[in-house]
Amino acid sequence: MARQALLLIALAFVPAIGEAIYFRDRVSWQTPVPASELVTVDLARGWGTNAIWVDARTDEEFQRDHIPGATLLNEDRWNELLPQFLAQWSPDKKVVVYCSTESCNLALEVARRLRNEAQLKDVFVLQGGWEEWLKTKE
Protein backbone atom coordinates (compact mmCIF):
# COMPACT_ATOMS: atom_id res chain seq x y z
CA MET A 1 0.00 0.00 0.00
CA ALA A 2 2.83 2.39 0.87
CA ARG A 3 4.54 1.65 -2.43
CA GLN A 4 1.33 2.29 -4.33
CA ALA A 5 0.81 5.56 -2.48
CA LEU A 6 4.36 6.70 -3.20
CA LEU A 7 3.94 5.84 -6.84
CA LEU A 8 0.75 7.91 -7.08
CA ILE A 9 2.40 10.81 -5.25
CA ALA A 10 5.29 10.71 -7.70
CA LEU A 11 3.07 10.37 -10.77
CA ALA A 12 0.99 13.38 -9.75
CA PHE A 13 4.08 15.58 -10.04
CA VAL A 14 4.18 15.10 -13.79
CA PRO A 15 0.95 16.86 -14.80
CA ALA A 16 1.33 19.32 -11.91
CA ILE A 17 4.77 20.45 -13.07
CA GLY A 18 3.52 20.59 -16.66
CA GLU A 19 0.64 22.84 -15.67
CA ALA A 20 2.90 25.01 -13.51
CA ILE A 21 5.35 25.50 -16.38
CA TYR A 22 2.53 26.32 -18.80
CA PHE A 23 1.05 28.94 -16.47
CA ARG A 24 4.32 30.12 -14.96
CA ASP A 25 3.85 33.69 -16.18
CA ARG A 26 0.32 33.99 -14.85
CA VAL A 27 1.00 33.06 -11.26
CA SER A 28 2.51 35.05 -8.46
CA TRP A 29 4.95 32.50 -7.08
CA GLN A 30 6.41 34.50 -4.21
CA THR A 31 3.69 36.79 -2.86
CA PRO A 32 -0.08 36.77 -3.16
CA VAL A 33 -1.76 39.27 -5.47
CA PRO A 34 -4.34 41.22 -3.50
CA ALA A 35 -7.97 40.53 -4.28
CA SER A 36 -8.94 44.19 -4.48
CA GLU A 37 -7.15 47.17 -5.93
CA LEU A 38 -5.95 48.31 -2.50
CA VAL A 39 -2.53 47.26 -1.37
CA THR A 40 -0.78 47.84 1.95
CA VAL A 41 2.60 49.53 2.22
CA ASP A 42 4.22 46.31 3.44
CA LEU A 43 2.91 44.24 0.57
CA ALA A 44 3.85 46.85 -2.01
CA ARG A 45 7.33 47.15 -0.50
CA GLY A 46 7.64 43.36 -0.68
CA TRP A 47 7.34 43.58 -4.45
CA GLY A 48 10.71 45.28 -4.48
CA THR A 49 11.91 46.31 -7.91
CA ASN A 50 8.80 44.77 -9.49
CA ALA A 51 6.76 47.73 -8.25
CA ILE A 52 6.49 51.11 -10.01
CA TRP A 53 5.39 53.83 -7.62
CA VAL A 54 3.14 56.51 -9.10
CA ASP A 55 2.47 59.81 -7.37
CA ALA A 56 -0.98 61.16 -8.31
CA ARG A 57 -0.64 64.42 -6.37
CA THR A 58 -0.01 67.91 -7.69
CA ASP A 59 3.36 69.01 -9.06
CA GLU A 60 3.99 71.12 -5.95
CA GLU A 61 3.32 68.29 -3.52
CA PHE A 62 5.54 65.98 -5.56
CA GLN A 63 8.37 68.51 -5.60
CA ARG A 64 8.12 68.93 -1.82
CA ASP A 65 8.54 65.22 -1.14
CA HIS A 66 7.63 61.87 -2.62
CA ILE A 67 8.35 58.17 -2.31
CA PRO A 68 11.90 57.56 -3.57
CA GLY A 69 11.83 56.47 -7.19
CA ALA A 70 8.18 57.45 -7.69
CA THR A 71 6.97 58.84 -11.00
CA LEU A 72 4.63 61.81 -11.10
CA LEU A 73 1.42 61.16 -13.01
CA ASN A 74 -1.49 63.48 -12.29
CA GLU A 75 -4.53 64.45 -14.24
CA ASP A 76 -3.45 68.08 -14.55
CA ARG A 77 -0.74 67.08 -17.03
CA TRP A 78 -1.90 63.60 -17.97
CA ASN A 79 -1.02 63.73 -21.66
CA GLU A 80 2.46 65.02 -20.95
CA LEU A 81 3.27 62.72 -18.01
CA LEU A 82 1.73 59.47 -19.26
CA PRO A 83 4.38 58.71 -21.93
CA GLN A 84 7.11 59.26 -19.33
CA PHE A 85 5.45 56.78 -17.02
CA LEU A 86 4.88 54.26 -19.83
CA ALA A 87 8.56 54.42 -20.74
CA GLN A 88 9.30 52.88 -17.33
CA TRP A 89 6.50 50.34 -17.38
CA SER A 90 6.78 46.71 -18.48
CA PRO A 91 4.25 43.87 -18.29
CA ASP A 92 5.92 42.23 -15.30
CA LYS A 93 5.67 45.34 -13.14
CA LYS A 94 3.03 46.12 -10.54
CA VAL A 95 1.88 49.74 -10.48
CA VAL A 96 1.22 51.28 -7.04
CA VAL A 97 -0.55 54.65 -7.18
CA TYR A 98 -0.72 56.91 -4.15
CA CYS A 99 -1.98 60.35 -3.19
CA SER A 100 -2.35 62.38 -0.02
CA THR A 101 -4.74 60.29 2.04
CA GLU A 102 -7.03 57.42 1.42
CA SER A 103 -9.97 59.76 1.32
CA CYS A 104 -8.46 61.68 -1.55
CA ASN A 105 -9.52 59.94 -4.73
CA LEU A 106 -6.78 61.24 -7.04
CA ALA A 107 -4.99 57.91 -6.83
CA LEU A 108 -8.23 56.04 -7.55
CA GLU A 109 -8.81 58.20 -10.63
CA VAL A 110 -5.29 57.73 -11.95
CA ALA A 111 -5.49 53.98 -11.30
CA ARG A 112 -8.85 53.84 -13.09
CA ARG A 113 -7.47 55.60 -16.15
CA LEU A 114 -4.40 53.39 -16.31
CA ARG A 115 -6.66 50.33 -16.24
CA ASN A 116 -9.39 51.58 -18.57
CA GLU A 117 -7.56 53.79 -21.04
CA ALA A 118 -4.05 52.34 -21.13
CA GLN A 119 -5.46 48.88 -20.30
CA LEU A 120 -2.67 48.02 -17.92
CA LYS A 121 -3.05 45.06 -15.60
CA ASP A 122 -1.80 44.96 -12.00
CA VAL A 123 -2.57 48.54 -11.06
CA PHE A 124 -3.08 49.07 -7.34
CA VAL A 125 -3.83 51.94 -4.99
CA LEU A 126 -1.78 52.36 -1.84
CA GLN A 127 -3.93 51.93 1.24
CA GLY A 128 -3.49 54.95 3.48
CA GLY A 129 -1.59 56.85 0.78
CA TRP A 130 1.42 59.06 1.32
CA GLU A 131 0.71 59.40 5.06
CA GLU A 132 0.81 55.63 5.55
CA TRP A 133 4.16 55.49 3.75
CA LEU A 134 5.53 58.17 6.05
CA LYS A 135 4.35 56.27 9.13
CA THR A 136 6.04 53.05 8.08
CA LYS A 137 9.16 54.92 7.00
CA GLU A 138 9.53 56.02 10.63
Place this chain on the structure above:
Amino acid sequence: MAQDERMKQTLVSDPHLNPLLDGEAEAQRPVRVASRIVWRIVDVIVGGVFIYAGVIKALDSNRFAVDIDNYKILPWFIGVRLAFYLPWLEILCGLALIARKLYLGGLSILSALVAIFIIASIVAKVRGIDITCGCFGHASKYLSFGGHLALDFVLLSFVLLLLRSAHTQSDTLRSIDV
Protein backbone atom coordinates in the same frame (compact mmCIF):
# COMPACT_ATOMS: atom_id res chain seq x y z
CA MET B 1 8.43 -22.85 -6.16
CA ALA B 2 6.58 -25.20 -8.51
CA GLN B 3 5.59 -27.29 -5.52
CA ASP B 4 4.18 -24.21 -3.81
CA GLU B 5 2.15 -23.43 -6.90
CA ARG B 6 0.72 -26.93 -6.97
CA MET B 7 -0.15 -26.70 -3.29
CA LYS B 8 -1.84 -23.36 -3.87
CA GLN B 9 -3.87 -24.76 -6.75
CA THR B 10 -4.96 -27.64 -4.57
CA LEU B 11 -5.97 -25.40 -1.75
CA VAL B 12 -7.96 -23.14 -4.06
CA SER B 13 -9.66 -25.85 -6.09
CA ASP B 14 -10.30 -28.49 -3.42
CA PRO B 15 -13.74 -27.82 -2.04
CA HIS B 16 -12.80 -29.46 1.26
CA LEU B 17 -9.87 -27.20 1.78
CA ASN B 18 -11.28 -24.03 0.26
CA PRO B 19 -14.31 -22.97 2.25
CA LEU B 20 -15.40 -20.80 -0.65
CA LEU B 21 -16.03 -23.82 -2.78
CA ASP B 22 -18.13 -25.87 -0.51
CA GLY B 23 -21.84 -26.14 -1.16
CA GLU B 24 -22.94 -23.69 1.46
CA ALA B 25 -20.63 -21.03 0.12
CA GLU B 26 -21.93 -21.77 -3.39
CA ALA B 27 -25.37 -20.68 -2.29
CA GLN B 28 -23.94 -17.41 -1.07
CA ARG B 29 -22.22 -16.69 -4.39
CA PRO B 30 -25.00 -14.45 -5.81
CA VAL B 31 -24.86 -12.34 -2.62
CA ARG B 32 -21.10 -12.02 -2.91
CA VAL B 33 -21.38 -11.05 -6.57
CA ALA B 34 -24.02 -8.45 -5.77
CA SER B 35 -21.87 -7.15 -2.94
CA ARG B 36 -18.87 -6.86 -5.28
CA ILE B 37 -20.98 -4.95 -7.79
CA VAL B 38 -22.19 -2.56 -5.11
CA TRP B 39 -18.65 -1.91 -3.94
CA ARG B 40 -17.59 -1.30 -7.54
CA ILE B 41 -20.35 1.22 -7.93
CA VAL B 42 -19.21 2.94 -4.75
CA ASP B 43 -15.63 2.87 -6.13
CA VAL B 44 -16.79 4.58 -9.31
CA ILE B 45 -18.92 7.18 -7.51
CA VAL B 46 -16.29 8.07 -4.92
CA GLY B 47 -13.55 8.05 -7.57
CA GLY B 48 -15.72 10.22 -9.79
CA VAL B 49 -16.34 12.71 -7.00
CA PHE B 50 -12.62 13.13 -6.39
CA ILE B 51 -11.88 13.41 -10.10
CA TYR B 52 -14.53 16.12 -10.40
CA ALA B 53 -13.17 17.94 -7.35
CA GLY B 54 -9.63 17.71 -8.72
CA VAL B 55 -10.58 18.93 -12.20
CA ILE B 56 -12.44 21.98 -10.85
CA LYS B 57 -9.40 22.97 -8.81
CA ALA B 58 -6.91 22.21 -11.58
CA LEU B 59 -8.85 24.46 -13.98
CA ASP B 60 -8.35 27.46 -11.71
CA SER B 61 -5.18 26.89 -9.72
CA ASN B 62 -4.82 30.58 -8.96
CA ARG B 63 -8.18 30.65 -7.23
CA PHE B 64 -7.35 27.43 -5.36
CA ALA B 65 -4.08 29.00 -4.21
CA VAL B 66 -6.07 31.89 -2.75
CA ASP B 67 -8.40 29.38 -1.02
CA ILE B 68 -5.42 27.58 0.52
CA ASP B 69 -3.92 30.92 1.57
CA ASN B 70 -7.17 31.86 3.27
CA TYR B 71 -6.65 29.09 5.81
CA LYS B 72 -3.56 31.03 6.96
CA ILE B 73 -1.75 27.81 7.81
CA LEU B 74 0.85 27.69 5.06
CA PRO B 75 2.93 30.52 3.65
CA TRP B 76 1.95 31.66 0.16
CA PHE B 77 4.97 30.21 -1.66
CA ILE B 78 4.13 26.70 -0.38
CA GLY B 79 0.38 27.06 -0.79
CA VAL B 80 0.62 28.18 -4.42
CA ARG B 81 2.72 25.16 -5.31
CA LEU B 82 0.33 22.83 -3.51
CA ALA B 83 -2.48 24.45 -5.46
CA PHE B 84 -0.93 23.08 -8.65
CA TYR B 85 -0.07 19.69 -7.21
CA LEU B 86 -3.01 18.58 -5.04
CA PRO B 87 -5.71 18.61 -7.73
CA TRP B 88 -3.66 16.23 -9.89
CA LEU B 89 -3.06 13.94 -6.94
CA GLU B 90 -6.81 13.86 -6.35
CA ILE B 91 -7.50 13.12 -10.01
CA LEU B 92 -4.98 10.30 -10.13
CA CYS B 93 -6.29 8.76 -6.91
CA GLY B 94 -9.84 8.99 -8.23
CA LEU B 95 -8.72 7.21 -11.41
CA ALA B 96 -6.95 4.59 -9.28
CA LEU B 97 -10.25 3.86 -7.57
CA ILE B 98 -12.15 3.50 -10.82
CA ALA B 99 -9.51 1.52 -12.65
CA ARG B 100 -8.66 -0.54 -9.55
CA LYS B 101 -4.97 0.00 -10.13
CA LEU B 102 -2.83 1.22 -7.23
CA TYR B 103 -6.15 0.96 -5.43
CA LEU B 104 -5.05 0.78 -1.81
CA GLY B 105 -2.50 3.52 -2.31
CA GLY B 106 -5.15 5.77 -3.84
CA LEU B 107 -7.58 5.11 -1.01
CA SER B 108 -5.00 5.81 1.67
CA ILE B 109 -3.97 9.10 0.03
CA LEU B 110 -7.59 10.20 -0.37
CA SER B 111 -8.42 9.40 3.25
CA ALA B 112 -5.37 11.40 4.37
CA LEU B 113 -6.32 14.35 2.13
CA VAL B 114 -9.90 14.48 3.37
CA ALA B 115 -8.81 14.12 6.99
CA ILE B 116 -6.33 17.00 6.56
CA PHE B 117 -9.04 19.16 4.94
CA ILE B 118 -11.37 18.49 7.87
CA ILE B 119 -8.72 19.35 10.45
CA ALA B 120 -7.68 22.50 8.57
CA SER B 121 -11.30 23.65 8.30
CA ILE B 122 -11.92 23.16 12.01
CA VAL B 123 -8.69 24.96 12.91
CA ALA B 124 -9.62 27.86 10.63
CA LYS B 125 -13.11 28.05 12.09
CA VAL B 126 -11.76 28.05 15.66
CA ARG B 127 -9.39 30.89 14.68
CA GLY B 128 -12.37 32.82 13.36
CA ILE B 129 -11.27 32.71 9.76
CA ASP B 130 -14.10 32.83 7.26
CA ILE B 131 -13.08 30.45 4.52
CA THR B 132 -14.46 28.93 1.40
CA CYS B 133 -13.95 25.21 1.48
CA GLY B 134 -11.74 24.82 -1.55
CA CYS B 135 -12.90 21.20 -1.76
CA PHE B 136 -14.83 21.74 -4.93
CA GLY B 137 -13.08 24.94 -5.77
CA HIS B 138 -15.29 27.95 -5.72
CA ALA B 139 -18.22 25.75 -6.74
CA SER B 140 -18.76 24.94 -3.07
CA LYS B 141 -18.53 28.50 -1.82
CA TYR B 142 -22.22 28.60 -0.97
CA LEU B 143 -21.95 25.70 1.48
CA SER B 144 -22.18 26.66 5.11
CA PHE B 145 -19.39 25.55 7.40
CA GLY B 146 -21.58 22.76 8.75
CA GLY B 147 -22.55 21.63 5.27
CA HIS B 148 -18.94 21.63 4.21
CA LEU B 149 -17.88 19.54 7.20
CA ALA B 150 -20.77 17.12 6.69
CA LEU B 151 -19.77 16.58 3.06
CA ASP B 152 -16.17 15.98 4.08
CA PHE B 153 -17.20 13.46 6.73
CA VAL B 154 -19.43 11.59 4.27
CA LEU B 155 -16.56 11.39 1.79
CA LEU B 156 -14.16 10.26 4.48
CA SER B 157 -16.61 7.58 5.63
CA PHE B 158 -16.97 6.16 2.14
CA VAL B 159 -13.24 6.16 1.58
CA LEU B 160 -12.57 4.43 4.91
CA LEU B 161 -15.29 1.87 4.17
CA LEU B 162 -13.72 1.10 0.82
CA LEU B 163 -10.34 0.85 2.49
CA ARG B 164 -11.67 -1.54 5.09
CA SER B 165 -13.46 -3.60 2.49
CA ALA B 166 -10.32 -3.78 0.36
CA HIS B 167 -8.27 -4.83 3.40
CA THR B 168 -10.80 -7.55 4.28
CA GLN B 169 -10.73 -8.93 0.73
CA SER B 170 -6.96 -8.97 0.58
CA ASP B 171 -6.78 -10.61 4.02
CA THR B 172 -9.11 -13.34 2.76
CA LEU B 173 -7.03 -13.90 -0.33
CA ARG B 174 -3.83 -13.87 1.71
CA SER B 175 -5.23 -16.49 4.06
CA ILE B 176 -5.69 -18.77 1.01
CA ASP B 177 -2.41 -17.78 -0.53
CA VAL B 178 0.16 -19.94 1.24
Place this chain on the structure above:
Amino acid sequence: MKTRILTFILSILWCAMARAELKWEQTTLELHPAIEDKDAVGHFKYQNTGDKPVRFKSVRTSCGCTVAQTQKDEVPAGEKGEITATFHIGERTGTQIKTVNVETDNPGQAVTVLTLKAVIPQLLEIKPTFVYWQADDAPQAKTISVTAAKDSPVTQIKVTSSNPEFQTKVEKVRKGEFKIDIQPKQTSKPMSATLTIQPENSPKMFNATASVMAVAAAKPMWTPPLMRQAVAPPPGTSPTPASPQP
Protein backbone atom coordinates in the same frame (compact mmCIF):
# COMPACT_ATOMS: atom_id res chain seq x y z
CA MET C 1 -38.13 97.15 38.92
CA LYS C 2 -40.15 94.05 38.27
CA THR C 3 -40.69 95.15 34.69
CA ARG C 4 -36.95 95.58 34.16
CA ILE C 5 -36.22 92.11 35.54
CA LEU C 6 -38.92 90.62 33.36
CA THR C 7 -37.57 92.39 30.30
CA PHE C 8 -34.08 91.20 31.12
CA ILE C 9 -35.21 87.60 31.51
CA LEU C 10 -37.26 87.76 28.32
CA SER C 11 -34.35 89.19 26.37
CA ILE C 12 -32.09 86.39 27.61
CA LEU C 13 -34.73 83.86 26.60
CA TRP C 14 -35.12 85.56 23.26
CA CYS C 15 -31.36 85.34 22.65
CA ALA C 16 -31.38 81.65 23.56
CA MET C 17 -34.23 80.99 21.16
CA ALA C 18 -32.65 82.96 18.36
CA ARG C 19 -31.13 80.64 15.81
CA ALA C 20 -28.94 80.75 12.81
CA GLU C 21 -29.45 78.56 9.82
CA LEU C 22 -28.05 78.50 6.34
CA LYS C 23 -30.52 77.07 3.90
CA TRP C 24 -28.90 75.80 0.71
CA GLU C 25 -30.72 75.92 -2.58
CA GLN C 26 -28.81 72.78 -3.67
CA THR C 27 -25.97 70.88 -2.06
CA THR C 28 -25.26 68.84 -5.18
CA LEU C 29 -24.68 70.36 -8.58
CA GLU C 30 -24.20 68.50 -11.82
CA LEU C 31 -22.25 70.39 -14.45
CA HIS C 32 -21.87 69.67 -18.12
CA PRO C 33 -18.99 71.80 -19.34
CA ALA C 34 -18.49 72.20 -23.06
CA ILE C 35 -15.65 70.40 -24.82
CA GLU C 36 -13.52 73.51 -25.06
CA ASP C 37 -14.07 74.63 -21.44
CA LYS C 38 -11.04 74.61 -19.16
CA ASP C 39 -13.05 75.02 -15.93
CA ALA C 40 -16.43 73.91 -14.64
CA VAL C 41 -18.01 76.44 -12.25
CA GLY C 42 -20.76 75.68 -9.77
CA HIS C 43 -22.65 78.23 -7.70
CA PHE C 44 -23.97 76.95 -4.40
CA LYS C 45 -26.60 79.48 -3.29
CA TYR C 46 -27.70 79.88 0.29
CA GLN C 47 -29.80 82.06 2.51
CA ASN C 48 -29.56 82.66 6.24
CA THR C 49 -33.11 81.87 7.31
CA GLY C 50 -32.26 82.26 10.97
CA ASP C 51 -32.15 85.23 13.30
CA LYS C 52 -28.45 85.23 13.98
CA PRO C 53 -25.58 85.83 11.60
CA VAL C 54 -23.59 82.84 10.40
CA ARG C 55 -19.86 82.98 10.09
CA PHE C 56 -17.86 80.70 7.78
CA LYS C 57 -14.99 79.13 9.70
CA SER C 58 -13.50 77.29 6.74
CA VAL C 59 -14.26 76.23 3.20
CA ARG C 60 -12.14 73.24 2.10
CA THR C 61 -12.15 71.34 -1.16
CA SER C 62 -11.43 67.64 -1.65
CA CYS C 63 -8.54 68.27 -4.00
CA GLY C 64 -6.33 71.02 -5.32
CA CYS C 65 -8.07 70.93 -8.69
CA THR C 66 -11.12 72.62 -7.14
CA VAL C 67 -11.12 76.09 -5.63
CA ALA C 68 -14.04 77.40 -3.55
CA GLN C 69 -14.69 81.03 -2.70
CA THR C 70 -17.22 82.63 -0.42
CA GLN C 71 -18.54 86.09 -1.22
CA LYS C 72 -18.44 87.04 2.45
CA ASP C 73 -17.10 85.64 5.70
CA GLU C 74 -20.24 86.41 7.67
CA VAL C 75 -23.82 86.14 6.50
CA PRO C 76 -26.27 88.38 8.36
CA ALA C 77 -29.69 87.05 9.18
CA GLY C 78 -31.98 86.99 6.19
CA GLU C 79 -29.19 87.60 3.68
CA LYS C 80 -28.45 85.53 0.62
CA GLY C 81 -25.13 84.59 -0.88
CA GLU C 82 -23.26 81.89 -2.72
CA ILE C 83 -20.11 79.82 -2.65
CA THR C 84 -18.48 79.50 -6.02
CA ALA C 85 -16.66 76.25 -6.69
CA THR C 86 -14.36 76.23 -9.69
CA PHE C 87 -13.16 72.86 -10.86
CA HIS C 88 -10.15 72.96 -13.11
CA ILE C 89 -10.73 70.28 -15.74
CA GLY C 90 -7.13 69.96 -16.90
CA GLU C 91 -6.77 66.70 -18.80
CA ARG C 92 -9.37 64.82 -16.80
CA THR C 93 -11.95 62.59 -18.40
CA GLY C 94 -15.25 61.03 -17.49
CA THR C 95 -17.44 62.02 -14.53
CA GLN C 96 -15.54 63.81 -11.82
CA ILE C 97 -16.96 64.26 -8.32
CA LYS C 98 -15.42 66.90 -6.08
CA THR C 99 -16.60 68.03 -2.69
CA VAL C 100 -16.45 71.29 -0.74
CA ASN C 101 -16.61 71.08 3.06
CA VAL C 102 -18.16 74.21 4.55
CA GLU C 103 -17.63 74.73 8.26
CA THR C 104 -19.68 77.36 10.08
CA ASP C 105 -19.99 78.58 13.66
CA ASN C 106 -23.57 77.31 13.80
CA PRO C 107 -23.46 74.29 16.13
CA GLY C 108 -26.60 72.84 14.58
CA GLN C 109 -25.03 72.89 11.13
CA ALA C 110 -21.32 72.71 11.79
CA VAL C 111 -20.26 71.11 8.48
CA THR C 112 -22.09 71.03 5.18
CA VAL C 113 -20.71 68.99 2.28
CA LEU C 114 -21.33 70.48 -1.13
CA THR C 115 -20.87 68.13 -4.08
CA LEU C 116 -19.85 69.16 -7.54
CA LYS C 117 -20.31 66.54 -10.24
CA ALA C 118 -18.78 67.42 -13.57
CA VAL C 119 -19.48 65.29 -16.62
CA ILE C 120 -16.53 66.00 -18.86
CA PRO C 121 -17.28 65.54 -22.54
CA GLN C 122 -14.64 63.92 -24.67
CA LEU C 123 -14.48 64.91 -28.26
CA LEU C 124 -12.73 61.64 -28.96
CA GLU C 125 -12.63 58.49 -26.84
CA ILE C 126 -9.49 56.52 -27.53
CA LYS C 127 -9.11 52.93 -26.41
CA PRO C 128 -6.53 51.76 -25.61
CA THR C 129 -4.23 54.73 -25.31
CA PHE C 130 -1.23 52.42 -25.10
CA VAL C 131 -0.21 49.50 -27.28
CA TYR C 132 2.99 47.56 -26.97
CA TRP C 133 4.96 44.64 -28.28
CA GLN C 134 7.44 42.69 -26.26
CA ALA C 135 10.91 42.11 -27.63
CA ASP C 136 10.88 39.67 -30.54
CA ASP C 137 7.10 39.40 -30.62
CA ALA C 138 5.72 39.11 -34.13
CA PRO C 139 5.42 42.72 -35.40
CA GLN C 140 1.72 42.35 -36.11
CA ALA C 141 -0.58 45.33 -36.34
CA LYS C 142 -2.52 46.32 -33.25
CA THR C 143 -5.70 48.36 -33.24
CA ILE C 144 -6.76 51.47 -31.39
CA SER C 145 -10.46 52.37 -31.51
CA VAL C 146 -11.47 55.99 -31.70
CA THR C 147 -15.05 57.05 -31.03
CA ALA C 148 -16.25 60.61 -31.52
CA ALA C 149 -18.69 62.21 -29.07
CA LYS C 150 -22.33 61.68 -30.05
CA ASP C 151 -23.22 65.16 -31.19
CA SER C 152 -19.81 66.08 -32.49
CA PRO C 153 -19.29 66.85 -36.16
CA VAL C 154 -16.10 64.73 -36.45
CA THR C 155 -16.11 63.02 -39.81
CA GLN C 156 -12.43 62.28 -40.16
CA ILE C 157 -9.32 62.01 -38.02
CA LYS C 158 -5.67 62.48 -38.81
CA VAL C 159 -2.98 60.39 -37.13
CA THR C 160 0.72 61.23 -37.02
CA SER C 161 3.43 59.07 -35.53
CA SER C 162 6.45 60.71 -33.93
CA ASN C 163 8.56 57.72 -34.94
CA PRO C 164 8.59 56.55 -38.56
CA GLU C 165 9.39 53.02 -37.35
CA PHE C 166 5.71 52.71 -36.47
CA GLN C 167 3.34 52.71 -39.41
CA THR C 168 -0.25 53.79 -38.98
CA LYS C 169 -3.36 53.27 -41.02
CA VAL C 170 -6.69 54.93 -40.31
CA GLU C 171 -9.99 53.36 -41.28
CA LYS C 172 -13.49 54.70 -40.78
CA VAL C 173 -15.69 51.94 -39.33
CA ARG C 174 -18.94 53.89 -39.35
CA LYS C 175 -20.12 57.42 -38.59
CA GLY C 176 -18.14 58.70 -35.64
CA GLU C 177 -16.09 55.49 -35.24
CA PHE C 178 -12.60 54.91 -36.50
CA LYS C 179 -9.86 52.38 -36.07
CA ILE C 180 -6.15 52.98 -36.20
CA ASP C 181 -3.89 50.07 -37.07
CA ILE C 182 -0.34 50.48 -35.79
CA GLN C 183 2.50 48.26 -36.77
CA PRO C 184 6.18 48.45 -35.88
CA LYS C 185 8.67 47.63 -38.60
CA GLN C 186 10.60 45.42 -36.20
CA THR C 187 10.53 44.34 -32.58
CA SER C 188 14.15 43.44 -32.10
CA LYS C 189 15.07 46.72 -30.39
CA PRO C 190 13.13 48.91 -27.97
CA MET C 191 11.49 52.02 -29.38
CA SER C 192 8.39 54.06 -28.88
CA ALA C 193 6.19 56.57 -30.62
CA THR C 194 3.61 59.12 -29.64
CA LEU C 195 0.62 59.01 -31.94
CA THR C 196 -1.06 62.36 -32.30
CA ILE C 197 -4.71 62.03 -33.21
CA GLN C 198 -6.45 65.12 -34.43
CA PRO C 199 -10.08 65.40 -35.46
CA GLU C 200 -10.68 67.15 -38.73
CA ASN C 201 -11.50 70.83 -38.33
CA SER C 202 -10.53 70.90 -34.68
CA PRO C 203 -7.37 72.27 -33.10
CA LYS C 204 -7.68 69.81 -30.21
CA MET C 205 -5.16 66.97 -30.23
CA PHE C 206 -5.16 63.63 -28.51
CA ASN C 207 -2.34 61.23 -27.84
CA ALA C 208 -1.73 57.53 -27.76
CA THR C 209 1.55 55.70 -27.18
CA ALA C 210 3.06 52.73 -28.99
CA SER C 211 6.13 50.93 -27.66
CA VAL C 212 8.37 48.02 -28.36
CA MET C 213 9.57 46.87 -24.98
CA ALA C 214 13.20 46.20 -24.14
CA VAL C 215 14.30 42.57 -24.02
CA ALA C 216 11.98 40.72 -21.64
CA ALA C 217 13.45 39.76 -18.28
CA ALA C 218 15.18 36.38 -18.43
CA LYS C 219 12.94 33.54 -17.30
CA PRO C 220 14.37 31.75 -14.26
CA MET C 221 15.84 28.31 -14.74
CA TRP C 222 13.24 25.80 -13.74
CA THR C 223 13.52 24.37 -10.25
CA PRO C 224 11.22 21.83 -8.66
CA PRO C 225 8.31 23.60 -7.00
CA LEU C 226 9.10 22.59 -3.42
CA MET C 227 12.71 23.61 -3.80
CA ARG C 228 11.94 27.05 -5.13
CA GLN C 229 12.18 28.87 -1.82
CA ALA C 230 15.82 27.83 -1.55
CA VAL C 231 16.66 29.71 -4.71
CA ALA C 232 17.05 33.51 -4.80
CA PRO C 233 13.86 35.01 -6.22
CA PRO C 234 14.33 35.62 -9.89
CA PRO C 235 13.80 39.16 -11.20
CA GLY C 236 10.72 40.08 -13.13
CA THR C 237 8.52 37.12 -12.34
CA SER C 238 5.22 38.20 -13.77
CA PRO C 239 1.92 37.35 -12.09
CA THR C 240 -0.55 37.86 -14.92
CA PRO C 241 0.01 38.52 -18.54
CA ALA C 242 -0.85 42.01 -19.69
CA SER C 243 -2.81 41.51 -22.84
CA PRO C 244 -4.25 44.85 -23.75
CA GLN C 245 -4.97 43.99 -27.35
CA PRO C 246 -8.13 42.19 -28.37
